[in-house]
Amino acid sequence: MFELKHVTYRNILDIPELRLEKGKITSILGESGSGKTTLLRLLNKMISCNSGEIRYDDQPLQNIPSIELRSNVVMLPQQPVIFSGTVRDNLLIGLKFARKDLVDDDTLGQILQMVHLNKGLEEDGDKLSGGEKQRLALGRVILLDPEVYLLDEPSSALDEETEKIIIEELVAHSRKNHKTLIMVTHSRGIAEKYSDAIVRIHDGKIVEREDVD
């Protein structure tokens, strides 16, 4: 799915070789500042490597238009953006940006249930708590139905319950629908519990790659 060869980014990342498998759940494990978020940002072309090559489904990223790539590879950032407008607007905006077909309120209601967000579609997105905003953003990316989810560890400001919901829902959804999930965490426990493979980064270098039984 993703193949990196001789990739460097500033003095932050230096990755001679890395493969991230299709249909699998991979955790990127490492301490704060080790380069985990930077790696995710390289994968959906928010930033570009300074040297080396990243391929997605055998195509170099520089040959794939950013909009096309980001409709297949969707990132849920640490602190997602919530737009002013209703819960409905915030769910649909991803589909609008991606120029995908919109969905009806019944489908939106099912998504809200899936992400454990007990709010009406007419409610104001701005007024939600941090954890609720994170779950709303999760609903937005699930609606996009991409091939790959990139999950950056939810902000440490969030409650553990929200973090658990987000990881467990995305893991269950990815397994059921044969999606690829690449998630960043600093917790070995989370990585071992949920993933098929663990990639450990230390100071911008990959120091371990293991398959989990």
Ligand SMILES: Nc1ncnc2c1ncn2[C@@H]1O[C@H](COP(=O)(O)OP(=O)(O)OP(=O)(O)O)[C@@H](O)[C@H]1O
């Ligand atoms: N655009 C940038 N310009 C300069 N330095 C940057 C930039 N982005 C990140 N860095 C630095 O690169 C290093 C890695 O950052 P990154 O956000 O990838 O780490 P992380 O492992 O995700 O950390 P955390 O777990 O705290 O989120 C940090 O030292 C950070 O300050």
